Amino acid sequence: MSGxxxxxxxxxxxxxxVVTVLVYIFMFAPIMVVVVLSFNDSQFGGFPMTGFxxxxxxxxxxxxxxxxxFQTSIWVAIVTSVICSVLGVLxxxxxxxxxxxxxEWVNTILIAPALVPETVLGVGxxxxxxxxxxxxxxxxxxxxxxxxxLPYVVLVVQARLIGIKRVxxxxxxxxxxxxxxxxxxxxxxxxxxxxxxSLLLVFTISFDNITASMFWxxxxxxxxxxxxxxxxxxxxxxxxxxxxxxxxIVTVGLPLIGGGLARYLARSVR
Amino acid sequence: MTxxxxxxxxDVTLAYGSFVAVKNVALSIAKGEFVTLLGPSGCGKTTIxxxxxxxxxxxxxxxxxxxxxxxxxxxxxxxxxxxxxxxxLFPHKSVFDNIAFGLKYRSVEKSMIAKxxxxxxxxxxxxxxxxxxxxxxxxxxxQRIALARAIVIxxxxxxxxxxxSALDANLREEMRTELxxxxxxxxxxxxxVTHDQEEALAMSxxxxxxxxxxxxxxxxxxxxxxxxxxxxxxxxxxxSNLLPGRIASVQGGKAAIRIDNGPELLALAPAAAREGxxxxxxxxxxxxxxxxxxxxxxxxTGKIVSASYLGGTAAYFIDAGGVRLQAIAxxxxxxxxxxxxxxxxxxxxxxxxxxxGGKRMR
Ligand SMILES: Nc1ncnc2c1ncn2[C@@H]1O[C@H](COP(=O)(O)OP(=O)(O)O)[C@@H](O)[C@H]1O
Ligand SMILES: [Mg+2]
Numbered sequence: 001m002s003g004x005x006x007x008x009x010x011x012x013x014x015x016x017x018v019v020t021v022l023v024y025i026f027m028f029a030p031i032m033v034v035v036v037l038s039f040n041d042s043q044f045g046g047f048p049m050t051g052f053x054x055x056x057x058x059x060x061x062x063x064x065x066x067x068x069x070f071q072t073s074i075w076v077a078i079v080t081s082v083i084c085s086v087l088g089v090l091x092x093x094x095x096x097x098x099x100x101x102x103x104e105w106v107n108t109i110l111i112a113p114a115l116v117p118e119t120v121l122g123v124g125x126x127x128x129x130x131x132x133x134x135x136x137x138x139x140x141x142x143x144x145x146x147x148x149x150l151p152y153v154v155l156v157v158q159a160r161l162i163g164i165k166r167v168x169x170x171x172x173x174x175x176x177x178x179x180x181x182x183x184x185x186x187x188x189x190x191x192x193x194x195x196x197x198s199l200l201l202v203f204t205i206s207f208d209n210i211t212a213s214m215f216w217x218x219x220x221x222x223x224x225x226x227x228x229x230x231x232x233x234x235x236x237x238x239x240x241x242x243x244x245x246x247x248x249i250v251t252v253g254l255p256l257i258g259g260g261l262a263r264y265l266a267r268s269v270r
Numbered sequence: 271m272t273x274x275x276x277x278x279x280x281d282v283t284l285a286y287g288s289f290v291a292v293k294n295v296a297l298s299i300a301k302g303e304f305v306t307l308l309g310p311s312g313c314g315k316t317t318i319x320x321x322x323x324x325x326x327x328x329x330x331x332x333x334x335x336x337x338x339x340x341x342x343x344x345x346x347x348x349x350x351x352x353x354x355x356x357x358x359l360f361p362h363k364s365v366f367d368n369i370a371f372g373l374k375y376r377s378v379e380k381s382m383i384a385k386x387x388x389x390x391x392x393x394x395x396x397x398x399x400x401x402x403x404x405x406x407x408x409x410x411x412x413q414r415i416a417l418a419r420a421i422v423i424x425x426x427x428x429x430x431x432x433x434x435s436a437l438d439a440n441l442r443e444e445m446r447t448e449l450x451x452x453x454x455x456x457x458x459x460x461x462x463v464t465h466d467q468e469e470a471l472a473m474s475x476x477x478x479x480x481x482x483x484x485x486x487x488x489x490x491x492x493x494x495x496x497x498x499x500x501x502x503x504x505x506x507x508x509x510s511n512l513l514p515g516r517i518a519s520v521q522g523g524k525a526a527i528r529i530d531n532g533p534e535l536l537a538l539a540p541a542a543a544r545e546g547x548x549x550x551x552x553x554x555x556x557x558x559x560x561x562x563x564x565x566x567x568x569x570x571t572g573k574i575v576s577a578s579y580l581g582g583t584a585a586y587f588i589d590a591g592g593v594r595l596q597a598i599a600x601x602x603x604x605x606x607x608x609x610x611x612x613x614x615x616x617x618x619x620x621x622x623x624x625x626x627g628g629k630r631m632r
């Protein structure tokens with residue numbers, strides 16, 4: 001290769017690097033700004049920095065409505081992820097391990113909510129509840145979140161289940177284990193990585209859902225995202241930055257921990 | 271059928287939808303016998319094993335194991351040892367837990383379980399690996415663990431589905447011998463499935479040759495190899511020349527066969543041999559003698575079309591008066607070369623006759 005061409009290539013490479021860095025800045029700057037400003041001592045939720053302080057975090061801890069919203073979100077997310085994982089595992093088992101009429105349809109219907117716009121789902125579930133004369137309790141919100149997250153659980157568990165060879169189950173049964181024992185001793189442990197992954201995935205989906213939650217939450221009840229939204233309507237308080245930082249920690253940290261845990265489980269399982 | 275039979279299949283039929291994978295298979299296996307199901311891929315061997323194990327349900331017939339009809343018994347209540355082609359060791363369980371798995375469901379005491387696992391590992395000559403995970407072991411070792419797991423429960427019958435096919439060639443031969451020795455020691459009734467005839471001939475007390483879901487022939491390795499009952503068995507086992515022709519004459523216990531567009535061959539005449547009948551003469555490639563025999567009776571000449579040197583033997587294709595013969599001959603002094611003319615001799619006792627239906631003439 002001639003010197004000029006090498007230089008050209010060097011230039012092109014430089015350009016790619018610059019663009020990459022710019023894209024990363026574009027993606028992560030807002031997040032960084034929120035995190036940095038959450039430690040700003042200033043009364044206003046913007047630059048310039050006037051000093052380092054945890055005061056907005058302390059203030060959050062004293063904010064009753066924020067704490068209540070946080071509790072609500074955590075509760076909804078936990079209940080949703082547990083129910084979703086149980087249903088998702090059962091559904092995936094049925095879809096992968098058993099033959100029954102209308103299997104294709106059931107599969108499509110289980111996955112469909114992931115494809116329908118959330119606004120439509122939001123309105124739809126509300127109309128259904130009105131038609132059934134059901135009050136708008138927190139359980140409607142949970143039900144809605146289950147509907148939103150279930151497709152992902154089914155997909156994740158299904159993928160793993162296809163990878164678990166049926167001969168393991170057949171071997172267990174030939175050795176004297178009935179269906180239940182086989183599930184408990186063989187299928188479930190081998191599915192664990194997928195179950196951990198889906199618990200966390202559902203938790204995250206539920207924890208930061210806002211669009212559908214706006215439709216489904218009972219009046220007077222706020223989830224974390226709707227709480228932030230309503231706080232923003234009043235002013236950009238520095239508290240919101242602290243809250244945002246906490247949200248980032250929960251929604252990024254959990255999947256990371258979960259991913260690591262799943263990989264660890266998968267290794268011991270292989 | 272005798273009362274001593276360990277496994278009996280009475281006209282077992284199994285269809286997947288409209289496709290009949292196993293047709294009216296009847297089989298009786300004595301206690302301690304090593305029986306091999308041999309046949310090409312897709313002939314229904316696995317399906318038969320799976321129906322004995324209870325992994326598929328036959329659409330017709332009865333299966334009796336240890337005197338008990340089991341085809342309606344759920345799989346976990348049959349007492350059957352199963353070894354899969356890829357071992358199917360539980361990847362998340364240690365070797366100990368793998369082998370102990372079946373014992374847990376047989377209300378065996380804890381201390382007894384440990385003892386039995388140790389003994390099983392000794393039996394497969396892998397003592398002391400209890401704590402390892404299957405992934406930490408080689409293919410051959412996993413194979414032994416799978417065998418230990420299956421025999422530790424003292425099953426009524428051991429079912430092995432191509433257990434050696436995932437091993438490399440050297441190990442396969444070693445495990446072949448090993449497996450046979452272990453089977454003898456334990457004295458366990460065994461059904462072995464393979465498509466490898468060498469394996470079948472080397473290991474079995476009895477070989478059941480299958481084709482398209484049906485049993486073609488059942489007999490000792492020598493029986494099926496030397497006295498094939500049908501065209502399929504003759505062509506599946508070993509290398510044989512199948513030569514269509516017509517019986518020219520029957521005289522003095524010998525039949526002269528006029529091979530279509532070819533020479534005349536002498537065969538021992540079966541009782542059913544009639545002049546003019548269409549037959550197929552079957553001659554093993556190893557039984558075609560090649561050399562300069564000097565024009566004795568039953569001798570013809572041919573021209574070497576191709577020759578391959580195999581070490582102790584050589585394989586030839588020979589054009590003998592219009593028909594193509596395959597011969598595998600020990601090398602006496604030299605390997606014949608392409609284009610050379612040789613004498614060919616076939617002993618009448620080595621020439622079997624099949625009738626028009628492809629069955630052996632008797
Ligand atoms: N679950 C199944 N559904 C439909 N056909 C099957 C199934 N299992 C096996 N078959 C068919 O049945 C035939 C026999 O299969 P198998 O018993 O596995 O043969 P082998 O073990 O002798 O190779 C094959 O043609 C195979 O395609
Ligand atoms: Mg098979």
